[in-house]
Amino acid sequence: xxxxxxxxxxxxxxxxxxSYSFSLTxxxxxxxxxxxxxxxxxxxxxDGNKDLKDLGSLISACDIVGLVCPYYVDTLPSPVIWLFEKxxxxxxxxxxxxxxxAVSQNGFPDISLFKAILGTCRCFSESVGMNWLGGLxxxxxxxxxxxxxxxxxxxxxxxxSGFKAAVxxxxxxxxxxxxxxxxxxxxxPKIAYRPFAAILNHMSRSTAKKMGAxxxxxxxxLED
Amino acid sequence: xxxxxxxxxEQENCYEKILKDMFADDNQFSYFKLKDMxxxxxxxxxxxxxxxxxxxxxxxxxxxxxxxxxxxxxxxxMTPVRFGGYSSQLKKAIDRFMPLGMPLYMVKGGHLLHxxxxxxxxxxxxxxxxxxIPNQEDNFKELVSKNALNMSSTYEVLLLNPQxxxxxxxxxxxxxxxxxxxx
Ligand SMILES: Cc1cc2nc3c(=O)[nH]c(=O)nc-3n(C[C@H](O)[C@H](O)[C@H](O)COP(=O)(O)O)c2cc1C
Numbered sequence: 001x002x003x004x005x006x007x008x009x010x011x012x013x014x015x016x017x018x019s020y021s022f023s024l025t026x027x028x029x030x031x032x033x034x035x036x037x038x039x040x041x042x043x044x045x046x047d048g049n050k051d052l053k054d055l056g057s058l059i060s061a062c063d064i065v066g067l068v069c070p071y072y073v074d075t076l077p078s079p080v081i082w083l084f085e086k087x088x089x090x091x092x093x094x095x096x097x098x099x100x101x102a103v104s105q106n107g108f109p110d111i112s113l114f115k116a117i118l119g120t121c122r123c124f125s126e127s128v129g130m131n132w133l134g135g136l137x138x139x140x141x142x143x144x145x146x147x148x149x150x151x152x153x154x155x156x157x158x159x160x161s162g163f164k165a166a167v168x169x170x171x172x173x174x175x176x177x178x179x180x181x182x183x184x185x186x187x188x189p190k191i192a193y194r195p196f197a198a199i200l201n202h203m204s205r206s207t208a209k210k211m212g213a214x215x216x217x218x219x220x221x222l223e224d
Numbered sequence: 225x226x227x228x229x230x231x232x233x234e235q236e237n238c239y240e241k242i243l244k245d246m247f248a249d250d251n252q253f254s255y256f257k258l259k260d261m262x263x264x265x266x267x268x269x270x271x272x273x274x275x276x277x278x279x280x281x282x283x284x285x286x287x288x289x290x291x292x293x294x295x296x297x298x299x300x301x302m303t304p305v306r307f308g309g310y311s312s313q314l315k316k317a318i319d320r321f322m323p324l325g326m327p328l329y330m331v332k333g334g335h336l337l338h339x340x341x342x343x344x345x346x347x348x349x350x351x352x353x354x355x356x357i358p359n360q361e362d363n364f365k366e367l368v369s370k371n372a373l374n375m376s377s378t379y380e381v382l383l384l385n386p387q388x389x390x391x392x393x394x395x396x397x398x399x400x401x402x403x404x405x406x407x
Contacts, residue, residue: 013267046265070268074370075309078265078319082312108336116309116370119363123308126357190334197329197336204274204327213274216327219341220279221287221294 004171005062006030006037011069011080013043018105018141023068025149025160026103029167042069046079052086059087060094064101064170065130067121070141071106075117084124096129101170103163105141109188111181113139134176136166140186158183226252228296230289232303232314233352234259238390239302242397254292258313261285266319273327278341286320293324294342301368305351305383308363324375332376340376347372347379348400352386 008026012019023039030037038058044050059065069080076084087095102121104114118135125132138159149156162183166176188196208216227250229243240257247253262285271281280286293299303314310318325338349368353361365381372379382400384393 013265017268043265072266072315072319073321074374075315075367078312078315081306081310081315084307085312110335113335113370116363116367119359119366120307120309123357123360123363127307127355193331193334193336197331200329204329208274208277208327211274213277216274216277217341218278219294220277220323221290222342 001172004030004035004064006035006064006066006170007058007062008037008039008066008068009080009083010039010041011067011077013077013079014146015041015043017070017146018144019068019070019103021144021146021148022103022105022138022141022159022163023066025163026066026068026167029160029164030171033167033171035171042079042083046082052090056087056091056094059091059098062098064099064133065095066100066170067102069102069104071104071114071117074113075120076104081120088124088128092128098130099133099170099173100125100130101133101166101176102135103138103166104135105138105144107140107142109139109186111137111139111185131173133170133174136162136176136181136184138184138186139188225298226292226296227254227298227300228289228292229253229255229300229302230314230317231255231257232259232301232311232317234304234311234313237352237386239350239352239384239393239397242390242394243300243302246397246401254288254296256289256292256317258317261317263289263316263320265316266322272323277327278323280320280323282320286317289317290320290323293321293345296345298346298348299377300348300350301371302350303352304354305360305364306354308357308360309367318371321375333373335373337374337376343376345375345377347375347377349379349381350384350397351381352384354386 008023010019010023027037045052045055104117114137122132149160162180166180169176264282264284303310326341330339351364368379368381
């Protein structure tokens with residue numbers, strides 16, 4: 001198998017968040033297989049701190065593009081959609097036929113919610129003529145809060161094994177297997193949701209108290 | 225009925241005029257043309273949860289939208305169907321809706337959700353089809369339905385095809401809004 005070049009797009013405005021730590025793991029796994037990977041932060045281009053043309057050149061020169069991004073209100077964060085729009089209008093000719101995959105993660109341990117966000121990544125891929133290699137969902141990335149997989153013990157090892165299976169498929173030009181998704185899926189029985197919500201509420205209320213927040217129910221936008 | 229329209233389209237189109245004409249005499253109607261508004265992306269700073277409960281600390285043009293949303297009963301998301309979802313113009317506003325939820329959790333319909341600060345709304349997703357991508361319509365419907373679940377709201381979806389006549393679009397919009405006794 002020929003060595004490949006991958007560009008990993010971090011779709012979070014947080015440069016040290018969970019999307020970034022997932023990106024780092026994927027980069028390491030790609031490099032272990034003798035291929036190359038580079039991580040870029042979409043927010044730098046959105047904010048104009050980096051030149052979009054440079055990203056266009058980077059993408060044009062690679063074999064595979066991967067998006068790793070948080071789930072914002074059921075779909076992609078706006079800067080990611082902005083980049084997709086820009087790629088379609090400015091770089092579509094140069095990225096045809098390249099591989100594209102997406103990884104998304106959110107706050108709650110429920111991957112049944114990811115159909116629309118990963119569907120949008122597939123639609124983008126088809127719209128610009130890239131080769132859709134599939135998507136992965138991780139429910140509960142907020143709890144990881146940017147920690148490295150190496151520091152997460154068994155949990156980190158399991159996530160890494162899921163990404164390893166995916167990277168093997170991707171570098172071979174195959175669609176990501178169900179096995180990779182299985183390894184990434186956190187199985188929390190629905191019956192545990194209520195006690196889990198009660199714990200989270202207790203934590204929120206005590207943080208609010210500690211921080212001196214007077215009224216977390218405040219309806220600020222009805223006040224004047 | 226208080227209606228809030230978030231228009232995430234970028235190109236000139238007939239739908240803006242149609243909607244504005246429909247509600248010309250209605251003083252409970254707010255229309256936001258997002259491409260002309262300065263709204264930054266959410267930076268995920270988390271301040272709207274506890275530090276500044278319910279208020280986004282970025283000082284830009286999102287705040288009139290939040291005020292209208294808080295009072296609104298019907299919220300219209302109008303957008304080109306962009307890769308089976310919303311345009312970046314529409315999404316830049318929706319990403320800033322975090323303060324509309326409370327920093328608390330509840331379980332509803334088997335899902336963990338944030339309770340809504342301003343109660344339940346009726347969301348109407350209007351998608352203007354701009355290209356032909358397999359399954360994009362179903363993806364758009366899925367997205368609007370998940371937004372409604374996320375915001376503890378009811379919803380409807382209307383997909384408009386620019387090849388169809390303007391009269392057809394007007395009729396469909398009228399039927400949708402009349403069904404709800406909204407015009
Ligand atoms: C604007 C915004 C919207 C979000 N919407 C959702 C949501 O609808 N559902 C959910 O489970 N998590 C949601 N989250 C939580 C993020 O997906 C989650 O915290 C994620 O782990 C952040 O990734 P990052 O560390 O890479 O930024 C949202 C976060 C933000 C800032």
